[in-house]
Amino acid sequence: MRQSLAGDQRAYAELLRETSRMLRPFLTRRLSFESEVEDLLQEILISIHKARHTYDGNRPYKPWVYAIAKFRLQDYLRAHYADHLRHAVELSELEESLPEHVTETAISYESISGEVKKLPEKQATILQLMHQEGYTAKEVAEKMGMNESAVKVAAHRAYKILRSKLER
């Protein structure tokens, strides 16, 4: 980092690469999707770049990096869940109405199970539990160790993907 602060671009690039390797598992453990990990990792690297003058090279580097990473992660999760909770209100209505649509159009879970399996693993499991095994969103949340709103959001995303595929 000292070399980086002195303007050594190669050392700086290497430091950022090493930092991203170090942070990836930290983020993967806390986020559900790889795309989220990528987005947040980019944001953290930009933050490290912006704040690099606050590191003088005389104290351990990791606590400084993790302080920034945790800050950005909290920000991200706060915004993410606030956004998803807004959707969750509408989703409860959607969830109630969806089975009716399925029967009206004579689409059963079995008939689209092939498409469901192509969904990301978590979404597929949620749909399977809710529509094949008859669990409620709350029960699925408990079973998967997730928040109820997060289950509804994941289900909503899955419905959207399925709808666009079936409409084609």
Added chain:
Amino acid sequence: MENIDDLINQLAQDAKAVKPAPHPYMLSLKWMGAAAAYLMLSLVFSGLRPDIALKLHQPWFVIEIATLGGVFVATSLSAALLSFPDMHQMRRLVFAPVVSFVLFVLVIILAWQADSPPAPLPVHSFECTISITLAALLPAVWTFYAMRKFASTHTHWAGSIALLSAFSVGALWLRLHEVNDSIRHVVEWHYLPMIACGLAGLWLGKKILKW
């Protein structure tokens, strides 16, 4: 992964030599020096209370001023540490204002008990709060401006501590300027509003110190 590599290359190309931020001790000393100079200038222009020589012989007044000064020093140091993402890895010192504040409250409680018979209440009331706010405005703006150059990861607390620091300057100024012996008035119109402004700093910090 490709995006990350591209980003790293871009950031590395953009990386010019940067001057590391000063140590938080130096930073807080700078802020304290500036605030002390501002306080002295304010007192030169507004004038010291005429009975200051007498008041400086009253232990509770001296202790009150000393502990209020302690709050100012502790909050300045804490604000400087909170400006760094990792608090310069001196987490314990960040809590220094808690100690100074507990001491200050204790002194105020004891001074209140010692104020017997109670000194008469002055005729004015909220004017003191306004005066303190006006006096604290410049230190607050300056502290926030200085803190924005860093990268706080505790924006709520940083804002609160910065405002407490600025308002302690205002409170010190008024206590050394105004002829008033009523501890009840001082608590109601000087120190409680100061704490309220510190709480408002929780919100302000989030807004201003965002990066």
